[in-house]
Amino acid sequence: MSSIAANRRELQKAELRAELVAAAHALVREEGYEGLTIRKLATRVGYAPMSVYSYFADKHEILMALAEDAFVDLARRMRRNRPDDPLEAVRAALTEYAEFGLGNPNEYRTVFMTEKQKPPVGKTFAEMERGNPAFQVIMERVEACIAAGRMKGDARALATVLWTMAHGAISLLITFPFYPFGDQKAYVMRIGDVALAGLAAGVMPPLTDEPASY
């Protein structure tokens, strides 16, 4: 196979895909998240509805493409706000992350609250993590904490725990907007602070397949 032709083909495919994503963005901007339907999207780019499926396996993949754009923004914002104190830097990252989730519930839902049943085909673990820039930022700042002697243990495990707990707060706040959690941001930070206090209490071993302890 000529790789030149293959590249050209892939390039065109990528271009069309990008056009579809742009149209999807426009649709969402104009009609809201549930205004995005395959048919409308296809009409807008001049295709038949089923043609969209040449570029996306299903609707969820389109929503994921939209959300990924938003998450790239998030990572940028997270990096922009970096206090000098390493612990405060972690707190700031969590804050920014929470603010994003609460402000973009649709994107947050499609990425973190709908089942991914694909065993990460072709994607290595490293690639998966590179694909989650927000997690990257958290982990980098955790590493800085470790270097500064403010945390002890495996950086990935520590970051994963922090992420998990922040996610718990964000997803509950999204799911139950009427439950009396108090001020939303304050609640997320409360969770973050309890998490940090808990982490400070011990050494965090890495996340291997440890035996169940109960």
Place this chain on the structure above:
Amino acid sequence: MSSIAANRRELQKAELRAELVAAAHALVREEGYEGLTIRKLATRVGYAPMSVYSYFADKHEILMALAEDAFVDLARRMRRNRPDDPLEAVRAALTEYAEFGLGNPNEYRTVFMTEKQKPPVGKTFAEMERGNPAFQVIMERVEACIAAGRMKGDARALATVLWTMAHGAISLLITFPFYPFGDQKAYVMRIGDVALAGLAAGVMPPLTDEPASY
């Protein structure tokens, strides 16, 4: 309005509703969670599809009815397993809760991972909490910890934080079954222990609408 007739009517309505729930249960047992469709359900009880909507506002309400049954079971199981040590009792409750979530992902999703946009009409806060028996158990055991001097602060707030963190772990494990969290139950317990350690570190104020701290 004759309250006798009204009662009879309501009774019949409740009976039919229960019949629908039973049929829904059967359908799920036979064909799996996504085998439950309004049409099949209606056919099974001899109705037209739209008649189902006299008893449930939408499909989600049916799924909630199914899930509530499962959650009642959960609370029973949680209460059955109560270690003497109050902290261990909390841990056991969280463990049971996690096991339930991981073992009944469909039910867990419909209750805790899909948006509730109804402002709890007619339901007081107390009623909402009574409607979540699992949370009740956790809170009771937290109260026991406070009484024993093992925790400090507002019981509802403490329980809410524990619930939030466990939920973070459970929901991520459900959403990303292929992400390398390690052993699932072990991961949930790790989260639980970090949470407990974090709670032990300070006094937890109640959940009022405190001002954002950042």
Place this chain on the structure above:
DNA sequence: TTTAGTTTCCGTACATGTACGGAGTAACTT
């Protein structure tokens, strides 16, 4: 008993995601 109102149930219809198979076209192989 008649009347008015309410509730139950249904027929029809629509928008949606997507499965399936086919037709046309471009790329690759020989």
Place this chain on the structure above:
DNA sequence: AAGTTACTCCGTACATGTACGGAAACTAAA
């Protein structure tokens, strides 16, 4: 150049949730 393969795009069709309006049955009031 010819044949084969692979990809793009489409038409059609189906299952699904549910909106809408009407008919029928039941209840309450007169």
